[in-house]
Amino acid sequence: MDGKIIVVTSGKGGVGKTTVTASIGAALALQGKRVAVIDMDIGLRNLDVVMGLENRIVFNVVDVIQGRCKLKQAMIKDRRIDNLFLLPASQSDDKNVIKPENMTWLCNKLRKEFDFTFLDCPAGIEQGFKNAIEAADEAVVVCMPEVSSIRDADRVIGLLYSRSITPKLIVNRIIPKMVARGDMLSHKDVVEVLSIDLLGLVEMDEAVVISSNTGTPIVMQKESKAGMAFNRIAMRLDGHPDLPIEDPLAQKSIWKKLGIKMGRKKGAA
Amino acid sequence: MSNQENLPVRLKGVGDSLWVTIDPTLPAEQLKKELARPFERLRHLAVNARVILDPGEAPAGDGLIEELGQFLKDQYQVGQVSPPAREKPTPDVHRARSKDAGNGWHYHRSEALILSGRVRSGQKIQAKKHLIIMGDLNPGAEAIAGGDIIVLGSLLGTAIAGQPDNEDAIIMALDFRPTQVQIGGLVAAGTPASGGNSPEFARIDNNAIVVMDYIKANPFKRLAWPEVR
Numbered sequence: 306m307d308g309k310i311i312v313v314t315s316g317k318g319g320v321g322k323t324t325v326t327a328s329i330g331a332a333l334a335l336q337g338k339r340v341a342v343i344d345m346d347i348g349l350r351n352l353d354v355v356m357g358l359e360n361r362i363v364f365n366v367v368d369v370i371q372g373r374c375k376l377k378q379a380m381i382k383d384r385r386i387d388n389l390f391l392l393p394a395s396q397s398d399d400k401n402v403i404k405p406e407n408m409t410w411l412c413n414k415l416r417k418e419f420d421f422t423f424l425d426c427p428a429g430i431e432q433g434f435k436n437a438i439e440a441a442d443e444a445v446v447v448c449m450p451e452v453s454s455i456r457d458a459d460r461v462i463g464l465l466y467s468r469s470i471t472p473k474l475i476v477n478r479i480i481p482k483m484v485a486r487g488d489m490l491s492h493k494d495v496v497e498v499l500s501i502d503l504l505g506l507v508e509m510d511e512a513v514v515i516s517s518n519t520g521t522p523i524v525m526q527k528e529s530k531a532g533m534a535f536n537r538i539a540m541r542l543d544g545h546p547d548l549p550i551e552d553p554l555a556q557k558s559i560w561k562k563l564g565i566k567m568g569r570k571k572g573a574a
Numbered sequence: 575m576s577n578q579e580n581l582p583v584r585l586k587g588v589g590d591s592l593w594v595t596i597d598p599t600l601p602a603e604q605l606k607k608e609l610a611r612p613f614e615r616l617r618h619l620a621v622n623a624r625v626i627l628d629p630g631e632a633p634a635g636d637g638l639i640e641e642l643g644q645f646l647k648d649q650y651q652v653g654q655v656s657p658p659a660r661e662k663p664t665p666d667v668h669r670a671r672s673k674d675a676g677n678g679w680h681y682h683r684s685e686a687l688i689l690s691g692r693v694r695s696g697q698k699i700q701a702k703k704h705l706i707i708m709g710d711l712n713p714g715a716e717a718i719a720g721g722d723i724i725v726l727g728s729l730l731g732t733a734i735a736g737q738p739d740n741e742d743a744i745i746m747a748l749d750f751r752p753t754q755v756q757i758g759g760l761v762a763a764g765t766p767a768s769g770g771n772s773p774e775f776a777r778i779d780n781n782a783i784v785v786m787d788y789i790k791a792n793p794f795k796r797l798a799w800p801e802v803r
């Protein structure tokens with residue numbers, strides 16, 4: 306097998322890298338792919354918590370790299386989803402214990418075992434970021450519709466290009482009401498500045514916070530808009546690159562129009 | 575034909591007219607004799623011809639051109655006779671014109687750095703002299719130039735022109751919405767409100783940076799000939 310290594314990064318912290326990694330990983334595994342998610346946020350691990358697997362950790366990525374255990378021993382199988390595996394970060398080590406060449410070695414091993422490997426990158430552009438992008442084939446940049454997030458994403462995109470990686474963009478935590486009022490940038494503003502291919506748009510959704518806290522995958526909740534957006538992103542990554550991107554702003558007006566056509570709108574004949 | 579330069583009267587065809595250079599320091603009668611020689615030869619070719627009498631750099635005496643013109647009309651039935659249309663060039667214009675005629679910029683080695691593409695946050699571009707970016711300069715990106723900065727796209731980041739002390743430098747963008755601009759030693763913060771649909775530029779005026787509509791202000795319109803910037 307010759308799987309893909311995809312790094313999920315953003316520059317700025319707290320924009321949703323870990324959420325995106327866990328969700329797309331789960332969605333692809335549910336679509337039948339063998340998926341690994343790797344927490345590269347050494348010292349500040351939380352992908353395990355979001356996935357509800359923290360109580361099963363014995364070994365971590367640093368143990369694998371330093372030869373204290375086999376890769377298979379450290380990979381934790383998800384409770385609900387077959388084919389989904391987590392390689393957790395070390396909580397006690399420093400980012401600098403991993404060197405870029407270690408990542409090349411690790412990713413070559415992962416490529417053989419998994420269709421998709423997602424690397425949950427730490428915030429910033431220092432050693433942890435450099436490690437995470439070292440052996441990546443592709444990159445997903447997560448950005449919020451907010452000036453400082455765009456600025457940092459732009460920086461990261463430049464650094465990725467300089468490593469010959471062409472990134473794709475996810476705009477996360479969109480609040481359509483605020484965009485409509487003009488109080489939040491629209492995804493179009495974000496795309497205009499960053500000018501890279503759009504992979505998906507994810508709304509701000511309370512269900513994300515709840516599912517992170519309970520360690521349940523958001524993509525299994527059919528009524529969650531964010532969950533469904535992540536499912537569609539996973540499809541775009543896996544053989545359906547042209548699946549149309551739904552504009553969270555447009556949705557309302559489309560429904561309104563349909564309502565009028567079908568005569569469901571109050572007052573319509 | 576070897577010493578044509580020194581002849582008191584020289585004649586050549588220019589477009590559809592005859593350009594006759596005369597030495598205005600000679601008396602009118604002698605000039606008429608000198609004119610007769612080539613015009614005798616031309617004969618019917620001169621009939622109705624447009625003739626330009628060019629006294630060259632030397633000042634022609636009062637009425638000289640008119641007198642010779644009347645002589646040519648009477649003797650050889652030429653058409654219109656006039657002095658050269660151009661005014662006496664001022665020394666400055668004259669220099670520019672000789673540059674123009676010589677295509678001076680032909681041999682000028684370009685000192686402009688021309689780049690295409692998007693300049694992203696954290697990237698810094700430096701040019702010894704002029705900098706032209708065919709693309710956008712994103713917020714957080716920096717462009718620094720010894721001369722002008724021209725952005726054929728959106729200028730959203732920081733542009734620093736005329737470094738270290740060229741106060742004639744300008745910063746121009748099709749979509750002018752910079753975070754900050756500097757020219758020479760002056761600094762101006764970008765105004766988020768600006769950025770119309772037309773190209774704008776910044777330059778130093780009265781020891782302050784001002785931003786103007788490029789098309790309306792047309793800052794180089796008074797230059798009579800293109801010159802190397």
Ligand SMILES: Nc1ncnc2c1ncn2[C@@H]1O[C@H](COP(=O)(O)OP(=O)(O)OP(=O)(O)O)[C@@H](O)[C@H]1O
Binds near residue numbers: 322323513
């Ligand atoms: N679409 C969304 N709707 C609502 N909340 C979200 C959404 N995406 C992320 N969040 C919340 O935002 C917070 C930050 O998300 P997350 O931890 O995924 O970001 P991160 O980029 O990994 O942060 P860090 O840089 O600290 O690693 C979390 O509380 C998460 O639940």
Ligand SMILES: [Mg+2]
Binds near residue numbers: 322323324346425426
């Ligand atoms: Mg994270």
